[in-house]
Amino acid sequence: MDLNDFKETTAVENKKADIPTFTPPEGKKVGKSIPTFTPPSTSSLDPACYYHPEERSVGHCVRCGKNLCRYCCDSFGVTGGEYAGKMLCYDCTKKLVADNVQQLQKNYDYIHNQYMMCLAGCVIGAVIGFLWGLSSGIGSALVYMVLCAAIGGSASNFFRRFIGAVPGFFVSTGNWVVSLCIGLFKFVACFFIYAIMALFETARKIIYFRSYMSQTASCIETDSSALQCIEDRMEYSRVMQNNKGMDLADLMKEGSELYNNSYARMVQEQGEDKAEAFVSKCTTQIAENGEIIRSFAA
Ligand SMILES: [Zn+2]
Numbered sequence: 001m002d003l004n005d006f007k008e009t010t011a012v013e014n015k016k017a018d019i020p021t022f023t024p025p026e027g028k029k030v031g032k033s034i035p036t037f038t039p040p041s042t043s044s045l046d047p048a049c050y051y052h053p054e055e056r057s058v059g060h061c062v063r064c065g066k067n068l069c070r071y072c073c074d075s076f077g078v079t080g081g082e083y084a085g086k087m088l089c090y091d092c093t094k095k096l097v098a099d100n101v102q103q104l105q106k107n108y109d110y111i112h113n114q115y116m117m118c119l120a121g122c123v124i125g126a127v128i129g130f131l132w133g134l135s136s137g138i139g140s141a142l143v144y145m146v147l148c149a150a151i152g153g154s155a156s157n158f159f160r161r162f163i164g165a166v167p168g169f170f171v172s173t174g175n176w177v178v179s180l181c182i183g184l185f186k187f188v189a190c191f192f193i194y195a196i197m198a199l200f201e202t203a204r205k206i207i208y209f210r211s212y213m214s215q216t217a218s219c220i221e222t223d224s225s226a227l228q229c230i231e232d233r234m235e236y237s238r239v240m241q242n243n244k245g246m247d248l249a250d251l252m253k254e255g256s257e258l259y260n261n262s263y264a265r266m267v268q269e270q271g272e273d274k275a276e277a278f279v280s281k282c283t284t285q286i287a288e289n290g291e292i293i294r295s296f297a298a
């Protein structure tokens with residue numbers, strides 16, 4: 001061993017001596033308990049996101065309990081309606097839309113039937129009224145047509161009122177001619193008063209049915225477009241996970257996976273934050289629609 005070799009060996013040994021060593025405290029000897037670290041319970045929070053297995057979960061769906069990562073929580077956090085401040089997963093949001101649409105369709109069908117019955121009543125009433133009034137000229141034919149159409153549209157209310165008034169037509173004054181005249185006057189007055197009431201009722205019913213049908217149709221439309229946006233976002237996150245490091249613009253080229261993806265387009269045009277905020281708004285919209293739909297009195 002020459003001098004250089006010796007120097008090197010000493011240096012290595014000195015280095016070894018420099019490395020600090022850790023001796024764990026011996027709790028039993030000093031009579032203190034060693035603090036221990038207990039990992040957070042994983043029973044309700046599995047580390048992996050259900051939709052993004054590479055991501056750690058930070059919360060779970062309030063409806064089905066699926067684990068959700070930060071990315072999912074940002075998008076499926078609901079800011080209004082019955083789930084305000086909570087999170088819904090992709091599947092539950094989809095299920096909510098399906099429930100909403102099913103309920104809406106049921107309400108729509110019911111209202112549509114009522115509407116058709118009302119219109120049929122109006123048509124039948126109009127024909128009867130026209131024929132009835134025709135003997136007194138075209139003017140009265142038109143008046144009777146409108147009044148009877150209105151009666152036909154609200155037939156049940158009209159006849160309920162009219163039948164209720166019938167006992168009042170029979171008056172006793174001691175003079176049968178006077179009694180008959182008063183009875184006839186009451187009969188005609190009731191007919192016109194109730195017909196005019198029916199006119200307002202039928203108009204109100206038609207306006208209500210039509211606005212209800214257009215509301216349900218627009219609810220179905222907003223729910224469907226909100227769902228499309230959420231679906232596009234799920235697809236976007238899947239493609240981005242599988243193509244880490246790739247440029248979004250490349251993934252959106254014609255024929256590429258995100259070519260027709262509305263969410264990817266939104267990210268490109270408005271940035272990720274705005275796109276995420278929009279998806280969150282869509283989820284909230286769906287939850288709120290669900291609440292409105294369930295409170296609709298069909
Ligand atoms: Zn869920």
Ligand SMILES: [Zn+2]
Pocket residue numbers: 049050051052055068069070071072073
């Ligand atoms: Zn996720």
